Amino acid sequence: MRTSLLALISLASSALGYEVKTPPLDTDWTYKVGTDPWPEYPRPQLQRSRWQSLNGIWQWGEGTSESAYPQGTDVLVPSCIESALSGVMQHAQTSWFAREFEVSKALKRKGDKILINFEAVDYQATVYVNDELAGSHTGGYWRFSFDITDLIKEGKNTLRVDVFDPTDAQGYMIPVGKQTLNPSHIFYTPCSGIWQSVWLESVPAQHITQLDVAADMHGTVDVTVTTNGGSNNTVHITVTDDSGKDVANARGRANKAFSFKVGSPSLWSPDSPTLYNLTVTVGDDKVTSYTGFRTIATGEIDGIKRPLINGEFFFQFGTLDQGFWPDGIHTPPNHEAMVFDIKQLKDLGFNMLRKHIKVENALFYRACDELGLLLIQDMPSMPVNRLPNAEQQKEWERQLDLLIEQHKNYPSIYTWVIYNEGWAQITAYHPEEYLTERLKELDPTRLVDATSGWIDHGYGDWHDNHHYANPQCGTPFYSLASTPYDNKRIAIQGEFGGIGQNVSEEHLWKVQAAINTINQTYEIDETIEAWNYRGHVLLSELRDQVEKWACSAAIWTQTTDVEGEVNGLLTYDRRVLRPDVDQWKSDIQALKDAAKARNGKK
Template sequence: MKLGFLKSCLALVPVLISLAQGYEIKNLPLDTPWTHTSGTDAWPEYPRPQLQRSQWKSLNGLWNWKEGAGADEVLMNIVPLPDTLAHEVLIPSCLESALSGIQKTNMTYSWFARRFEVPEGWTDNGNRVMLNFEAVDYIATVYVNSQRVGDQVGGYWHFSLDITEFLLHGNNTLQVSVFDPTDAEGYQIPVGKQALSPSHIFYTPCTGIWQSVWMESVPSQYITQLDVAAGMDGRINMTVGTSGGASNSSFQVTVADTRGNRVAYANGTVNRPFTFVVGSPHLWSPDDPTLYNISVTMGRDKVTSYTGFRTISVGEIDGVKRPLINGEFFFQFGTLDQGFWPDGIYTPPNREAMVYDLQQLKDLGFNMFRKHIKVENALFYQACDQLGLLVIQDMPSMPANGMPSDSQQAEWERQLDILITQHRNYPSIYTWIIYNEGWAQRTDYYPEAALTQRVKQLDPTRLVDATSGWHDHGYGDWHDNHHYANPQCGTPFYSTQSTPYDPTRMAIQGEFGGIGNNVSIEHLWNVKAAISTVNQTYEIDLTIQDWNYRAHLLLSELRDQVEKFACSAAIWTQTTDVEGEVNGLLTYDRRVLRPDVDQWKADIQALKDAGAARNGKAKKLRTQKLRLPAS
């Protein structure tokens, strides 16, 4: 073991994490039904369902925290010992949230620390100990026993570090330095809707370790990644990525159905694309989200995963370009889903709360939603796979009020690659969005031209919406219109901010609706600056009856556009209220459901029926072959 020389030094320094200022949920402007239900046993589920191992240990729960002094601490390797971190913080959570126990803003520099022990036997037989983070916003520098083991740039991406050589017997210390500028002047980084000065459609930011942390024991040669794409023809394209020492090893894969019956068994070579077939698979779709379990064994390493068999393509029906799922067109209708919470900000209070939002959409009849310029944890996408909700996934945008330099653009594009490679295995994701409404979209050239091709190279199995909203130059599979409150989907009329419908591409109403209904203070984000922006909502309807009436008119207008024109999909704004916005199906606290359920179900079914009436015999223009890029 390294750091043997530190033992005597550490023994002289009391590690008094337990003496930190005790954890408690802070007073918050608004809570949810789940705010006080989970305690400090935060997110106990295994965090990575598509690469799961049996030997693991959660590091979620209470850590210690203090504000950092600046970049020099990291540059000079000045790593504070745990007893100097005087506040307990709940991990995972955003520092700005009440659930964190901190609830502070503008925390550009922070330190997090906790003690941990490695379970007995985890390093036997040459096994390695991997430390895994689901997401840290924005730059994380990770130390074990005050020794730097790795860094990560990007607030939405999971990463793993081999910490074996840095471990001591018995107690160990994990320390993480975090730098998060959010949208501070001079910084153009992927932030989505986070803002240091929240206002109306820009919200409270998230800083720190906001998704799960865990460790696991792996053999010296182990599986690092599974890429799986399963098509409606039963073909599974798979690449098993491994650590360097296993570059030419073989693996065995087993596929089982929901009853546990083995439906396929095959052998392949790691780090090379591999194809095998499952005969007559039960296909995945929103109406029937059937999943198959996968087990992969390489030497002493075994991981489990899952997939769904489905094919996404573009077809032509009666002269109109249509999105096809398993060769069929059906109307795709969903909400703009922001993924913010009054108690946890970016981090839902628990899995039950997270799934509640999705179940509400499913119960109303939605079959899709747009995950808006935010990336969720892996359990979120697993829930979409299980429930049968198609996902349009945005790349988190840079701040809307700035324009990136060449180096900032290159870094954002690097992280776009990560979005695709880390999320292309989820059956529910069917479209990638590159730009939203021109936010930080370079105008001196058309970056979306090359980026559309890049996304297609990384993932040829899905659709690409290059520019959702405007600054559309004809790239991607979708022509995407934004208009409030009325839709303009595939129509011969359009607003000056959009462009005329392009019949060479499919038509989607990327945003519409946005109608609001104010509520009493017990359901509002009780922050004066937020309440003062409520009147910026696109439209305010005085009563809930008026709100439902207006929604019925707008959905009827959309139905007309499905019947008469080329509309294939639409996004209603939005799933929930967020801070100063009161245009959600649900209030921000998730306690009030605005829709008249019977009316909305009928209106959504009418949209589906209108789409079905347009579903003549499909002349398939192309079916994107399910293949993976060369490793």
């Protein structure tokens, strides 16, 4: 059935010149993407009514673009050019993207500005409209916008984007996470180019550029509405519950922090992910957004440091989530596919995930907010086994600030991770000391995990142990790679598990170099029955550590297989779920019950 569908899609796509390439492994969504990908509004926390998607078929070529509208290979935007969905499926350090567009009538209003928005381009982007420079941006995971009002004209316009992406080439130290030019085992195919949505937006001359909202368990809402205008502008905010009832109205000044109260709000938590809608007006500009009322803190219960959500301690159990896809690499095929992973975790009883050295599109975080999944968000690391110079470290720190600034409104995020396992972590001094302080200044509402794994000098809220396969969480025993449990901080098993089970070729990433590294998996279990048995044993060990010692949270490796790794709850194509569902739900509930028995309540 899948083969015949592929044939039909290929015929239809050929008429347009664009064709999905055949990936080493596909998913059930690969051939459903079409030529109008990701039609959803890209920024749900700063949403306006008048916008126009520029996703779809563009032109692409290697090198730097020529003037006007160059002709090249048809490419699907957004997608990594290394992906099958792009229609290119090759890496290029320097390449260009181009298309023509007309500004829709709905966006044209006298006195308004036209912005072009990019959700993410990896790595450096230089944007031209009608051969005029609109602007440039550095950083592969961050959104950016340019005012192109004075560059556009009636009728057709040309848009070109020159992209430079060295990934982990020698001589470069940039945030790449798990991307590498030489994929092997735990490092994967890179992502280059326009990999998140591109779109136009109509805004008043004076408009909102940033909306920061933090709502706590007591109903206090702290707000800063940043505009491109003066601070004398009045801000009007309406808070609406899920029934459509207005529960608060407030006023403040633009570009100045202010606060107001909502009486007896329903709180956000994984078990009850209640969200409230916001309508924010400044002058002629009106945006909609949302927030959740919750408070993240640390506290001491029976002499043990604990993470508190709305004043309560409960066990936080999640997966290491790489966020890679066999057909889209960094870009999920569509919204349905992206949410599939989250729902699978929730169905098994997980209440958290660690987004591992990657940043997702805004709709991913919205889905976690809606479905109730706590997030530990990593900063994408620079290449492993190298150290940055002073200039490279400064640039990485600038982008760390962007991670916080662009993601601090999502209720689901409750912890920031600075360094993972010492990757590109300077040891001549301790940058995590001042970086922890910096993150606390930028966002005092969340916890900080300064060093996940090792090279730990005592900073941050968490003491984070990594150990495979069995856990060592808040225990009086530890491996040499880690450090003894520090009882001044919260104990988390930042990674454990990692047990693998090989599958038939049908579900493997069909690249021989990747297949050759399967035997590097921490543990291979010969049958699915053995894999589930081993899972039960390891979760039982973890439960003992919750009952006997100081373990407060843990992260299982991992959500899905990725390329040469076969240690996922799901295979890389998302077609096989390994866990015995009843067994895993029971074992996860036992973790929660063990923590509940130690929450200090009589």
